[in-house]
Structures are given as structure tokens and as C-alpha cells.
Amino acid sequence: MSIFQELTNRDQVFEFLTPATSPVDVRHGPILYLEDVNVSFDGFKAINNLNLTIDDGELRCIIGPNGAGKTTMMDIITGKTRPDTGSVWFGSRHNLLTLSEPDIASLGIGRKFQKPTVFEALTVFENLELAMAADKRVFPTLTALMKPEYRERIDEVLEMIGLKELHHALAGILSHGQKQWLEIGMLLMQKPRLLLVDEPVAGMTEQEMERTAELLISLAGKQSVVVVEHDMGFVRSIARKVTVLHQGSVLAEGSMDQVSNHPDVIKVYLGEEA
Numbered sequence: 001m002s003i004f005q006e007l008t009n010r011d012q013v014f015e016f017l018t019p020a021t022s023p024v025d026v027r028h029g030p031i032l033y034l035e036d037v038n039v040s041f042d043g044f045k046a047i048n049n050l051n052l053t054i055d056d057g058e059l060r061c062i063i064g065p066n067g068a069g070k071t072t073m074m075d076i077i078t079g080k081t082r083p084d085t086g087s088v089w090f091g092s093r094h095n096l097l098t099l100s101e102p103d104i105a106s107l108g109i110g111r112k113f114q115k116p117t118v119f120e121a122l123t124v125f126e127n128l129e130l131a132m133a134a135d136k137r138v139f140p141t142l143t144a145l146m147k148p149e150y151r152e153r154i155d156e157v158l159e160m161i162g163l164k165e166l167h168h169a170l171a172g173i174l175s176h177g178q179k180q181w182l183e184i185g186m187l188l189m190q191k192p193r194l195l196l197v198d199e200p201v202a203g204m205t206e207q208e209m210e211r212t213a214e215l216l217i218s219l220a221g222k223q224s225v226v227v228v229e230h231d232m233g234f235v236r237s238i239a240r241k242v243t244v245l246h247q248g249s250v251l252a253e254g255s256m257d258q259v260s261n262h263p264d265v266i267k268v269y270l271g272e273e274a
């Protein structure tokens, strides 16, 4: 039996055959749950009793003035910053405050930073290939089996991000917007359950923004997506539920119309412009 196991690498095979979606348990509640989270940097409260709940498959927009704590909130979810107090759960099973950054990533939480970080000297296809190989659930068996499956996943992602025609192009020649899509594609290779996207449309053309809106909307349902963005036109074009952060807490939550007519939100945004 042990020889059989050695010869076939059964554990790895089974691990690979398990759906890449994480074992996150959302039967009894949300996919992401932050309760009474506090973070101070040198006495400055960047996150102040933050409470936030994201449902499975939801597309949530987070807005708020500079310094509101939006990026810090993502740092907390991904394990980059540890809160002083509070709880952060991924489904009802995973206490994210007990896990390392790589463990949180391999549970299926993908994060897109503002600047695209694709490998410019590689083709679009190779970038996606590399993203898949970086997944430690796949790497050990990558060359041994499943070639058609992983090829299929790359094709699927190329289709989603609209770069099918450009799959042999070097990533270095892509426009800024196309690089952003490629990077989202690299995250999608690992079939995340939750995608965190910080300011995806900064520096994009109108057309690229429209395409990005379509992409993010198409992802929702299959995975949960949290988008932080300052461009209100863009937010309006994708908004379902919107959360407004201010001074590290939730100031308002609701539809785009509800939050943009909220007196406290108006005050904060007018105050910023004044």
C-alpha cells in the first residue's frame, strides 16, 4: 500500500482533485465577518470599532475619503496587519486572526493591489500559467497530470478578462488597463472565494473602466468581490450595496442612492472638498 502511495502520489492527486474552492463554511452566515476591529498606529486609530459583513457571492463597494482606513481594512483581512482587538472570520470556520498571510491566501482570499504587477517579459498566457504554478495545491502535480484541465482554466480566464486574442503577446506591451485585467486573471487562476480589489480603475481610460465594470460584475455570484474605489462614476456603474468608511468606522451602508443622500456622507465629502 505504501509503495502504491509512493508511486502514485495519491495524497497529492486527491488534493488536486478536490475542488480548488476553499472549505469555507457559509451555510450559517456570511463569507466575511469583521466585528469590533480596532487598529492604532502610534496612537492614531486607523480602524475604530469596525463592523463589516460580506455575503457569499456579493459584490460590495467600499468608498470613503483618503485615510478612512480602506486599505488598512484589506491589510487586516489578508493578515498583513494584525488588529489590536476584534474578530475577523472567513465563513464560520476560519478565524483569520490565527492564520498567516500565505495561509489566508491559500484559503481563497485573493488581493489585487493598486499597481499592476505582471511579469512584463512573459506572455499573457505564461503569466497565467505561472499564477497557477504558484498555487501550492497545484504545483506538485502540475507536470504529471491534468494538463488539459489547467489549459482549460487558462482559456476560461483569458475569456473572462478579455485577453484571448492577446494570449501570445508579451505582458509588457499591454495597456495599463489590460495589465490590470491580467493581474485579476492571475488571481482568478486559483479560483478564490473572495477577491479584494483596491482602486482598480485609477489611471484607466473610460473604455477600460467600462470593461472593468463588466468584468467585476461577471465575477460576482461565483466569488465575493470587495472593491475599494474613489471614482464615483465607476462605483455607481457596479454598485449593489455600498459601504462608506470614515475615520476607521462604517459611516453609512446601503444602495448608492441611499448612501449618497445620507446627510453624514454628504458632510464628510463636502468637508473634504472645502
Ligand SMILES: Nc1ncnc2c1ncn2[C@@H]1O[C@H](COP(=O)(O)OP(=O)(O)OP(=O)(O)O)[C@@H](O)[C@H]1O
Pocket: 041, 042, 046, 064, 065, 066, 067, 068, 069, 070, 071, 072, 073
Ligand atoms: N503602517 C502604517 N503605519 C502608520 N500609519 C498607517 C499605516 N497604515 C495606514 N496608516 C494610517 O492609517 C490611516 C488609514 O490609512 P489607509 O491607507 O487605510 O486609508 P485609505 O482609506 O486606504 O486611504 P486612501 O483612499 O488614500 O487610499 C491613514 O491616516 C494612514 O496614514
Ligand SMILES: [Mg+2]
Pocket: 070, 071, 072
Ligand atoms: Mg487606500
